[in-house]
Structures are given as structure tokens and as C-alpha cells.
Amino acid sequence: MSKKIGDVILDLQNISLRFGGVKALTDISFNVRQHEIRAIIGPNGAGKSSMLNVINGVYHPQEGQIFWHGQERKRMEPHMAAQQNIARTFQNIALFKGMTVLDNIMTGRITKMKANFIEHALWFGRAKNEELEHRKKVEEVIDFLEIQHIRKTPVGRLPYGLQKRVELGRALAAEPSMLLLDEPMAGMNVEEKQDMCRFILDVNDQFGTTIVLIEHDMGVVMDISDRVVVLDYGKKIGDGVPDEVKNNEDVIRAYLGAGH
Amino acid sequence: MPTQANYASLDGLHTFPRLLFHHATIRPNAPAMREKYLGIWQTWTWSDVAERVRALACGLSSLGFKRGDNLAIIGDNRPHLYMMMAAAQCLGGVPVPLYQDAVAAEMLFVLQDAGIRFAVVEDQEQVDKMLEVLPQVPTLEHVIYDDPRGMRHYNQPFLHDIHELMEMGRIHDRNHADFLNAEIERGHFDDTSVMLYTSGTTGKPKGVCQTHAAFIAAAQGGVQVDRLGADGDILSYLPMAWVGDHLFSYAQAMVAGFTINCPESGETVMTDLREIGPTCYFAPPRVFESLLTSVMIRMEDAGKFKQKMFHHFMDVAKRCGADILDGKSVAFSERLQYWLGNLMVYGPLRNVLGMSRIRVAYTAGAAIGPDLFKFYRSIGINLKQFYGQTETCAYVCLQPDGAIKFDSVGPPAPGVEIKIADNGEVLVKGPMLLKEYYKRPDATAEAIDADGYFMTGDAGFLDEDGHLKIIDRAKDVGKLSNGAMFAPNYIENKLKFFQHIKEVVCFGHDRDMVCAFVNIDVGAVGNWAERRGIAYSGYADLAGKPEVLELIRECVEQINANLIHDSMVADSQIHRFLVLHKELDPDDDELTRTRKVRRNFVAEKYKVLIDALYAGKANQFIETEVKFEDGRRGKVSADLKIIDAKTFPIVKKAA
Numbered sequence: 078m079s080k081k082i083g084d085v086i087l088d089l090q091n092i093s094l095r096f097g098g099v100k101a102l103t104d105i106s107f108n109v110r111q112h113e114i115r116a117i118i119g120p121n122g123a124g125k126s127s128m129l130n131v132i133n134g135v136y137h138p139q140e141g142q143i144f145w146h147g148q149e150r151k152r153m154e155p156h157m158a159a160q161q162n163i164a165r166t167f168q169n170i171a172l173f174k175g176m177t178v179l180d181n182i183m184t185g186r187i188t189k190m191k192a193n194f195i196e197h198a199l200w201f202g203r204a205k206n207e208e209l210e211h212r213k214k215v216e217e218v219i220d221f222l223e224i225q226h227i228r229k230t231p232v233g234r235l236p237y238g239l240q241k242r243v244e245l246g247r248a249l250a251a252e253p254s255m256l257l258l259d260e261p262m263a264g265m266n267v268e269e270k271q272d273m274c275r276f277i278l279d280v281n282d283q284f285g286t287t288i289v290l291i292e293h294d295m296g297v298v299m300d301i302s303d304r305v306v307v308l309d310y311g312k313k314i315g316d317g318v319p320d321e322v323k324n325n326e327d328v329i330r331a332y333l334g335a336g337h
Numbered sequence: 338m339p340t341q342a343n344y345a346s347l348d349g350l351h352t353f354p355r356l357l358f359h360h361a362t363i364r365p366n367a368p369a370m371r372e373k374y375l376g377i378w379q380t381w382t383w384s385d386v387a388e389r390v391r392a393l394a395c396g397l398s399s400l401g402f403k404r405g406d407n408l409a410i411i412g413d414n415r416p417h418l419y420m421m422m423a424a425a426q427c428l429g430g431v432p433v434p435l436y437q438d439a440v441a442a443e444m445l446f447v448l449q450d451a452g453i454r455f456a457v458v459e460d461q462e463q464v465d466k467m468l469e470v471l472p473q474v475p476t477l478e479h480v481i482y483d484d485p486r487g488m489r490h491y492n493q494p495f496l497h498d499i500h501e502l503m504e505m506g507r508i509h510d511r512n513h514a515d516f517l518n519a520e521i522e523r524g525h526f527d528d529t530s531v532m533l534y535t536s537g538t539t540g541k542p543k544g545v546c547q548t549h550a551a552f553i554a555a556a557q558g559g560v561q562v563d564r565l566g567a568d569g570d571i572l573s574y575l576p577m578a579w580v581g582d583h584l585f586s587y588a589q590a591m592v593a594g595f596t597i598n599c600p601e602s603g604e605t606v607m608t609d610l611r612e613i614g615p616t617c618y619f620a621p622p623r624v625f626e627s628l629l630t631s632v633m634i635r636m637e638d639a640g641k642f643k644q645k646m647f648h649h650f651m652d653v654a655k656r657c658g659a660d661i662l663d664g665k666s667v668a669f670s671e672r673l674q675y676w677l678g679n680l681m682v683y684g685p686l687r688n689v690l691g692m693s694r695i696r697v698a699y700t701a702g703a704a705i706g707p708d709l710f711k712f713y714r715s716i717g718i719n720l721k722q723f724y725g726q727t728e729t730c731a732y733v734c735l736q737p738d739g740a741i742k743f744d745s746v747g748p749p750a751p752g753v754e755i756k757i758a759d760n761g762e763v764l765v766k767g768p769m770l771l772k773e774y775y776k777r778p779d780a781t782a783e784a785i786d787a788d789g790y791f792m793t794g795d796a797g798f799l800d801e802d803g804h805l806k807i808i809d810r811a812k813d814v815g816k817l818s819n820g821a822m823f824a825p826n827y828i829e830n831k832l833k834f835f836q837h838i839k840e841v842v843c844f845g846h847d848r849d850m851v852c853a854f855v856n857i858d859v860g861a862v863g864n865w866a867e868r869r870g871i872a873y874s875g876y877a878d879l880a881g882k883p884e885v886l887e888l889i890r891e892c893v894e895q896i897n898a899n900l901i902h903d904s905m906v907a908d909s910q911i912h913r914f915l916v917l918h919k920e921l922d923p924d925d926d927e928l929t930r931t932r933k934v935r936r937n938f939v940a941e942k943y944k945v946l947i948d949a950l951y952a953g954k955a956n957q958f959i960e961t962e963v964k965f966e967d968g969r970r971g972k973v974s975a976d977l978k979i980i981d982a983k984t985f986p987i988v989k990k991a992a
Contacts, residue, residue: 279487
């Protein structure tokens, strides 16, 4: 497999994040290159999800700078991230349980819709053509994720593994250039994990999407990521290709639970 | 040369390519194939199909595919794969469909045996299998794939996208406009049209060579008996390697000119069925069974009133539904009730099942429980059994409208002769018989006797109306140690009709009593357990619950009580049984790919359990290796309880 990893598109420099007296992240720097799969790992409470939330604009670090495609990013909000083609999934599934899979994935297209509220409500003007076009994209995602059989099923009735897949589908529907995945494989069985790995690799390979993921399953992380950053107690203790990280003494210590 | 009653009416259309181009001329704009893609049904008309088949055939030819070559076809039912079949036939080649869910090693034998040079496969998954076996199949030269997804990084020169092949073919066709027509002209009805491998319940699979004439004869017979027209629709979802699919989705569609519909994926079949509303539907009994089970499970969740209404009208249907369908005389009051029931229950139910437009539904492959069969007929679905083998194009007996007997497979189909051998084996002769087993003259000679009859290996008899009744596989029919007949399938089928039981294997040959292994139906029993607040963690746990064992014991005893009325099999009451800790699975070689039990293999594998059954033990520990879908292996173990079932004294008929 040949994959072209491009330039740095996201550069985080000296990020520190505090909640009152709690230091969630301390002076963390790392970058993400175009088309790569970048994993963030670390023990519980290491600050992985906080890191993702910083990238996504949910949390605003007190210190440090973030460069997105070379431009310094000032204060930003999640909807701005969406407009900048950053999509994400959540650790605990955040889908609309009562809506069908199709409708849930359709919500991923919302930032791309141009018709206004009235047009949508009355189904005229741009709304009609636009919906057909969006539906086509959504169907492509459904085909890609092989979930045709649950297209019209309310999400709440699906098993966990499939809900995770639908969530990925919603993120993909936004045609993101960067995809943030927060523990996409948590709570899955081996077969579901394998499927999810395949989808992540396929997304990366076919659409060239840059992927930042948090994952606990070390086997998965080491297999699919190009580079790994390791956090522990809000500090960066390792960064590099999987083999380097695997042999990093600090990382081994953090994972084997040696005394602090 | 095969004798074919209707060659005159065929008007020179005695090969499948000729039929195809005939349809393209007389009904160019009628739909020939549909496939659901991106949520929308895409249609190919007969002229589209003809154009693509032309392109594919020319493309194959420019890659070097020659008369007499075998073309492996591996994948789910896809229009392009059906078109490839016709394309190979245009060139005088032989399509060889393989079961697509087999792992590479299982495909190896067929690929080697058929000397495959060309393979057309559905997607990346199948391409990977071809690459895996490539070193062991030196003959394999070209692999063509239909779905390009994930294929970007494959740069082997022998891999071809089917669309590129078509483009190649179109250029070839423009430069040599007469080439393909001449090739089609050279095709003869006595040429092999397709090679279907037997499932290999015993020994290695054998390639059954069927001629154009045989399949056209079989298709014509079926089309005549059931009056299938060009306006029909069929859902093609069973494996292309199965003779039934080849008969219905390919041969009959080509003969009658109806539309085949390919589902979106294996899991959407039920939804697609509802959307298409086919006029002709076929499924093995277990599909009808699981449909009924799911209806019953959902009915249990319905409100009181609906349940009452459902059961009331199902009783009405049971009394008179089948007779109404058969056109027999039924009292006016009953008719009125049935009419009402049709309005309120049967019609909506048929609609939910996707069978509103059904003209005829077929089942075959295994015996169907009479109650199950009656259920479908009573709600107005013209369900029929047919009987046949790969070697007979699945065409031996057909049940004509109005003369359906629940326990027989019907009279011989048009053109077919049936004879019962002295040992009870069914022998058949007719235009649909196989030409030969591929490269196996020994096996061919063994299967066809001196008078030209094919030995089916099934035991059966013709009843007073000339309808064939099948009892069991001839080799499976054994004797209990007291000399009474033991027909394991017969008993197993009776048990399998209970919604809670999925699979049964009975033992009793040369023994003093009959014992059985049971597989519960995890859907139905799981639902049953939930209703009773019984917690369970998985199949093995559920199967070991005392309440479940009790439930199964009741089923077994009911069958025992039932068996005493039939003097032939009254001795076969089940004395002891156990519920297996894992489901029998084709991946573990316990079932064939068509999901028939491989009896001897199961007996060998679970020998300690059989010994425990006959030794009178109360429980037995067992550890079994299982193969997961991804090829890894694991072990499951359990301590199985052995249950004694009540048996009943045999009622001797008064002399």
C-alpha cells in the first residue's frame, strides 16, 4: 500500500488546559500531517478526550497556539470546526435515538445545506434538488459502511457496534478533511473491531481523510496508525511511529503502572 | 441426443445466447434485470443486457477465452455476474458458479478440477481469495472483478475491472462485427451450458455438466406448468452456484423473459422482497420457516385485540384456506369468513411478507413440514414443492395447481419418467439429465444405469395418484436393531417444525432405540426466555437452561405421541436426547453450504455424546473446536445434560 503523507495541517504548540485548579493538559505540542492516521493514547484520565476537544473547539486552552493549515486559530467554536471540515464521533454515542439511520446520517450534511428554513419546511425551491443531492451522498456513505439493511431502522433499536458505525457514517457524510474519532472501538467485540478498522483504513485510503483517533486497544492502534502520541497525566511522554513508541521507556512505565 | 418435446416452438432458440438476443429483439425495452444500488432500483432492459453481454463476450475473447474454456463465477447475485454467464456461453465456454461464502481453500478443489483459466468475481474479498490460491492454481490467467472498491492498490496485470473488459470488448466488436454472431451460431444445444458442482455431502464435489437443451427443457416445463409469463419478477438471492437459482434466475428468466431482481446485500433480502413484490419466489424450507417464526414472534408482541383477530382468522384459514386456493367447493359461510380474513389478516400479512403479487412460491432442497406448508397455502400463497437434484436441473416433480398434496412432491414434471427401484430408490429419466460429471466417466457410469435412468439416491414411492413421496436419502434409511425402518430425516423434519427447534440429528441405525441431538432456534427460544424472565448470556448458556430443556422435551414427546399413529415409523420414537452447546455450522463442516446436516461427520465428531446417550449417562462433558468467520479457531466446552423423553406404547392396528 502506498500512501502519500502530506504537510502538517494541524500544529499544536505548548497547549495547556486547566479547569480551575485541575491541570488537564500541560504544555503539549504535536502536529498532524495530511492523510495520516494519528493516534492519541494514554491511560485513563491522561487528557486524551480533552485534547480532542481542544482540536474541535469545545475547550479553549489557556495557553498555547493552534495552527490550522498554517493559520493561527484564535478562539473557535465547534460549529466553526464543522465549517472547516473537521468532523468527529463521540466516546459515548451521541446520535438521535428516535430517528432512522438514514436521517441521522443526513444530519451530517447540515453544514452543506444552502436552502433556508422556509424552503425546507415547504419543500420547494432549492430544498428539493438539494435534498436529492444530499441523499445521494448519504446513500454512498451507507453503501461504503455496508449498512443498507438498517437504513430505515431507528438508531435506538440497533446494537452498540452498529450505532458506532452509524456515528462514523454521520461524520463521513460531512465529507470531512479531518476526522476525529473518540474511542471508535470501545465496547466492541473482535469482529466489530475488525470491521471498524477496515472502515477507518478505507476512509483514510479512499477519501484521503486525515484521521485523529483515541483508542485503548493497543493492538489496533499499533496496527493502523502512522504516528502515535502518548499522554500521561496531561503531559506528553511519547511521540513517534508505533515501533518507537512501543519501545519508549516512559510509555512502558506509564502503561505498566510503575509508581509516580 | 436429448429428446425435447417443444423444439419446434423454440424456433431455433435452443441455446441461452440465442434466447437472450431473441428477447432483446422482441422486447428490447422490457426490464431484464434490476439491482438496488445506492437505495434505488437500477434497471437494465433486455437490449441493455444484450449490449453488455456482447461487450463482455468480445472482451473475454480478446483476453484469450476460447470455446470449451471454463469461467469461474464467484460472488453474490449481481447482474454483471449473470451477464458473464451468458457471455461465456456466447463463446461456447462454460460458466462454473462457485459458492461465494466458501473460504479460499474450499474453492481450491473446484478451481483445480475445472482447470479454471478465467475467473470473474464480485469484489475485493473474492479477488483476495483468488490471489491466495493463485500459486496452487497454475492454470488461472485472468481475474475480472465487478466492484472496484478497495482495488486501487492492486496493480497485478492479470486483474481487470469488468468495465474495462466491456470497453475492450466494444472496440473488438466494432473491428470484428461478425465475430460474435458467428460464435453464437456455432453454439449447439447439446453443448455444456453450465457446470454446477455438487455440494459434496459425501466425498469430493463433482462437476455436473448440463447442456443448453437440458436446462431449457427444465425451464420450459416449469414455465408451462406454472404459466410464468414475461411480465413476472423474481428475486434472485440464493447462491448462483445452486442449481435452483440457475434454473429460476437464469434458465427460466431466459426462456420466459421475466425480470430478475438482485437484492442490495444479503441482509436486505426481506426489505427488497417487499419492495419488488415478486410474482415468483423460491426459498429453501428453512427460509419459509424463519419467516413464519418471525411473524409469530411479532404477533406475540401485538395487542390483545390483534392477537385475538389473528388467531381467529388463522383458524378459519386452517379450515378452508387451502381448499379455496385449490378451487375446491367450500361452504358459503366459510368463504365469507375467509373473505373477511383476507381483508383483515391474510392480505396485510402477505404484504408484510412481500408476497402480495406472488403467483407461485417454490420450496425445495429439503422436506418441508406439512403444517408449515399448509400455513402458507391457507393464507393464499400458492406455495409448491418441487423435487430435483443438480443432476436433473432441479426438475423431476412439480405440483400442478389444484392437485397439491402436502406430503408428496407431486407427479412427474412434463417430459420426466420416474421408476422406483427394488430397494425403494427413485430413478428418473428425461431431457433434463446431466450430460456427464466433469472428467469423471466412472462417476457418470455409476449414476446412470444401463436403461438411462439417473439414480437419485432418494428413497420414495409413487402413491395411488402417481405423486412421488420422498421418505429420506436411500443411504440414510437404516434399520433399528429390532428390524423396524429408521428414517432419520423423517423424524428430524417433524421436530424441526417446532419454532423452538432449528436443527436435529437423529441416530438409531443398528441400535435398540432412537436418540437425538437438538439445536435450539436462538431467536425463538431467546424470545421465549425473555418473556419468562430467564437470563442468559449466549447460545451455549441458553441451550443449557433447565427450562429450555424442558421446553424441548415437550416438543419431543409430542412427536413421539404423533409417531405411534404411523406404523412404519412407530418404533422410531425418540427415547433420549440432548441439546447441543453450539449451533451446527457449515464453517465447522457440520452442515453443507446448502445447510444440510453432514450426518456421518457429526456422528464422528460428537462420538462421545452418542456413546453417552446410549450408555444411559445423565450428563456428558464435551469440548469442541470452532472456526470463526475470520478463520481463527477457538474452543467451546459444556457439560451437557441428557434428557429422557416419554415414549408411548405402539398402537397395533387391529388385524
